[in-house]
Amino acid sequence: MSRIWSRADGVAFVDDGERVIVLDLRNPWCTKPVLLSENASRVWRALGMDEAVSVERSLAAEPPRGHSSALPSDALAMTLEAMQAHGLVTRRQ
Numbered sequence: 001m002s003r004i005w006s007r008a009d010g011v012a013f014v015d016d017g018e019r020v021i022v023l024d025l026r027n028p029w030c031t032k033p034v035l036l037s038e039n040a041s042r043v044w045r046a047l048g049m050d051e052a053v054s055v056e057r058s059l060a061a062e063p064p065r066g067h068s069s070a071l072p073s074d075a076l077a078m079t080l081e082a083m084q085a086h087g088l089v090t091r092r093q
Contacts, residue, residue: 004092005080007047011088020044024087034086039071043079047089 010026019037022044024030036044083089 005047005089006092007044008088008090013044015041015045022086022088027087034088036083039075040079040083042071043076043083044088 008024008026011022011024013020013022018041019035020041021033021035023033080089080091084091
């Protein structure tokens with residue numbers, strides 16, 4: 001799972017501290033934003049703004065209040081795959 005992930009280009013988002021709302025601006029037919037909460041919002045924040053990161057390292061380095069530092073690897077994989085299916089993140093080998 002030690003792949004490098006980054007936020008996709010052309011997406012806009014709003015983060016209120018509890019959840020993140022993301023909209024793919026590249027697709028003119030995309031009119032519904034994607035709501036990320038709990039683990040998905042943690043993963044989104046771990047991706048950072050500008051550079052590709054190892055999500056596992058970022059999540060372990062800065063656990064949010066009230067969460068354990070470890071996000072189960074299967075939950076992380078499912079979250080990243082769902083975000084990729086929506087075009088919100090990209091994966092690099």
